[in-house]
Amino acid sequence: METIYETGMVTENLKVVEEKIAEACRRSGRKREDVTLIAVSKTKPVSMIEEAYHAGIRVFGENKVQELTEKYDQLPSDIHWHMIGHLQRNKVKYIIDKAKLIHSVDSLRLMETINREAEKRQLKAKVLLEVNMAKENTKFGLMPEEVMEFIDKVPQFSNISVEGLMTIAPNTENPETNRQIFSALRKLSVDIADKNIDNIHMGVLSMGMTNDYEVAIEEGATMVRVGTGIFGKRNYALDKNTTR
Numbered sequence: 663m664e665t666i667y668e669t670g671m672v673t674e675n676l677k678v679v680e681e682k683i684a685e686a687c688r689r690s691g692r693k694r695e696d697v698t699l700i701a702v703s704k705t706k707p708v709s710m711i712e713e714a715y716h717a718g719i720r721v722f723g724e725n726k727v728q729e730l731t732e733k734y735d736q737l738p739s740d741i742h743w744h745m746i747g748h749l750q751r752n753k754v755k756y757i758i759d760k761a762k763l764i765h766s767v768d769s770l771r772l773m774e775t776i777n778r779e780a781e782k783r784q785l786k787a788k789v790l791l792e793v794n795m796a797k798e799n800t801k802f803g804l805m806p807e808e809v810m811e812f813i814d815k816v817p818q819f820s821n822i823s824v825e826g827l828m829t830i831a832p833n834t835e836n837p838e839t840n841r842q843i844f845s846a847l848r849k850l851s852v853d854i855a856d857k858n859i860d861n862i863h864m865g866v867l868s869m870g871m872t873n874d875y876e877v878a879i880e881e882g883a884t885m886v887r888v889g890t891g892i893f894g895k896r897n898y899a900l901d902k903n904t905t906r
């Protein structure tokens with residue numbers, strides 16, 4: 663999976679992204695340290711991740727279990743790997759001790775599996791609930807109206823800590839069209855936090871990607887997931903290992 667790229671490109675892109683994050687924080691009166699940049703490295707080679715690492719990035723997002731575990735083995739151990747893609751239950755065991763945060767929990771059956779695997783290894787798994795805010799039928803995630811019922815069942819999973827919510831907003835040219843989606847996710851997280859349920863904390867709002875992370879920050883994102891803006895376009899045709 664060797665890709666030729668211009669050395670220095672990732673570093674340059676990161677400067678631009680960092681500046682835009684800082685500006686969005688200033689505009690919305692937020693502190694820069696309250697927003698974590700997740701560099702989404704799916705389909706990208708280890709050499710590019712190393713460049714981002716040397717530029718100071720320590721949190722990377724992957725959407726495939728096999729790719730995450732392979733990169734985990736090849737890269738420095740102080741990297742925090744986040745699983746941001748749809749997770750099959752039979753693969754939970756491979757990442758339970760490698761992913762610092764699973765962004766994509768959307769079923770009780772997946773919660774059961776994560777809880778069981780976490781218990782086996784005597785750890786507490788950190789997860790986000792993925793919410794399909796725009797109700798797109800091409801996307802995974804809980805429907806917004808299902809979330810409240812779902813969280814009432816969370817306390818039974820004693821080896822899971824729900825840290826917040828995640829959404830993948832519609833792919834759009836104009837980021838303003840997603841503003842209302844981000845603000846609705848934030849409102850939902852406040853409503854959940856108000857219920858004070860065991861094992862549920864609502865400190866994390868994972869929302870915003872390359873096209874719309876600035877708007878997401880203005881609406882309260884604490885984690886933004888940026889791939890293309892850092893590593894350039896992904897070429898799925900050339901890479902059989904990874905699919906969207």
Ligand SMILES: *Cc1c(COP(=O)(O)O)cnc(C)c1O
Pocket residue numbers: 702704725746747830871872873887888889890891
């Ligand atoms: C690929 C991906 C991203 C990054 O998308 P870009 O538009 O390249 O920034 C963010 N979140 C998830 C869940 C993804 O799968």
